[in-house]
Amino acid sequence: GQSLEQPSEVTAVEGAIVQINCTYQTSGFYGLSWYQQHDGGAPTFLSYNALDGLEETGRFSSFLSRSDSYGYLLLQELQMKDSASYFCAVRSNQAGTALIFGKGTTLSVSS
């Protein structure tokens, strides 16, 4: 089967840097995606890593190590509006064209 593990909660202060880890178990792995969901809102796509290494998009970066079955989302210069849930999701041939999501990490940013 497939499984993804990510911390359930992370807290940080404004201006800080936070890293949300994701480890996965699957066969036929294609890539790792990250989504953000604010309370009451729809999940929105943040980033995708198919190859090892770091992808940077503004204040957010995502990293993948295929050999370690591990990835992380790095959020820099945290702002209050970054308080949300963050989901990692794997794309693999086990689920065809569909993503399998982790249970999510709730990030709380305080002033």
Next chain:
Amino acid sequence: DVKVTQSSRYLVKRTGEKVFLECVQDMDHENMFWYRQDPGLGLRLIYFSYDVKMKEKGDIPEGYSVSREKKERFSLILESASTNQTSMYLCASSLRDRTYGYTFGSGTRLTVV
């Protein structure tokens, strides 16, 4: 902007009723998906479709069926609603070759009483 529209934001149904959740996307996406989201369980895949009239079971298809008669519309059907199907239902779509980046609808919060 891609829009994925779910017909109802909130829905209350009785146990045993047949329930239809509708999802429409306006950007000609080939792939469409239904997930349910429950606290502490994340998003769980119910069914998905990669083309008209095609459907694939996800991780938790029991008690659900789907219909995709037109490319833009993907319906989730609860054959006989039960209280354990009370949940937030999320529809999503993506291009055929961009299956890592979904666009989600705003969700339908279904309560079965």
